[in-house]
Amino acid sequence: xxxxxxxxxxxxxxxxxxxxxxxxxxxxxxxxxxxxxxxxxxxxxxxxxxxxxxxxxxxxxxxxxxxxxxxxxxxxxxxxxxxxxxxxxxxxxxxxxxxxxxxxxxxxxxxxxxxxxxxxxxxxxxxxxxxxxxxxxxxxxxxxxxxxxxxxxxxxxxxxxxxxxxxxxxxxxx
Ligand SMILES: [Cu+2]
Numbered sequence: 001x002x003x004x005x006x007x008x009x010x011x012x013x014x015x016x017x018x019x020x021x022x023x024x025x026x027x028x029x030x031x032x033x034x035x036x037x038x039x040x041x042x043x044x045x046x047x048x049x050x051x052x053x054x055x056x057x058x059x060x061x062x063x064x065x066x067x068x069x070x071x072x073x074x075x076x077x078x079x080x081x082x083x084x085x086x087x088x089x090x091x092x093x094x095x096x097x098x099x100x101x102x103x104x105x106x107x108x109x110x111x112x113x114x115x116x117x118x119x120x121x122x123x124x125x126x127x128x129x130x131x132x133x134x135x136x137x138x139x140x141x142x143x144x145x146x147x148x149x150x151x152x153x154x155x156x157x158x159x160x161x162x163x164x165x166x167x168x169x170x171x172x173x174x
Pocket of ligand 1: 077103104105157158159162167
C-alpha cells in the first residue's frame with residue numbers, strides 16, 4: 001500500500017513539471033515528495049470550488065416595493081431576485097423583463113389574490129393557479145395583484161424543470 005502511494009506521486013510530478021525534476025526525485029524521495037503532495041492537494045482543492053453552481057444565497061435581502069412595484073428579471077434559467085416583501089391588502093406590481101432565450105412565467109400556486117391585472121405577456125391567473133403570468137423571450141410586462149392575507153407565498157416558473165433548476169422565490173406578505 002505504501003509503495004503504491006509513493007510510486008504514483010513522482011510519476012504525477014514528472015508529468016506536471018517535466019523531465020528536469022525526475023533525476024532529483026529519484027535521488028532523494030523525501031523532500032520533493034512532500035512538495036508534490038502539497039501541489040496535488042492545492043490543485044485538487046480548487047477544482048470543486050470552481051465547478052460549484054452559483055446558487056441563490058438564502059441571505060439575500062428582500063426586495064421591497066417602491067411606489068407599489070418591484071422589478072424582476074427572467075433569465076435562463078433563474079430569477080434575478082428570490083425574496084419580495086410586501087404589505088397585505090396593498091396592491092403590488094411586479095415589473096418583469098425576460099432577458100432569457102426561453103419563455104418563463106411568474107406563478108403562485110396557493111393564496112388569495114384580488115384585483116389582478118396584467119400588461120404585456122399572458123395573464124393566466126385563475127385557471128390552474130391563482131396567479132400566473134408568462135412572458136415570451138425579449139418581452140417586458142407586468143402583473144398587478146393584491147395579496148389578501150399575510151404569509152409566505154412561493155413564486156416560481158411553471159415551465160417544466162425550471163422550478164427545479166432554481167426559478168423559485170418567496171413573496172413575504174406582512
Ligand atoms: Cu422558466
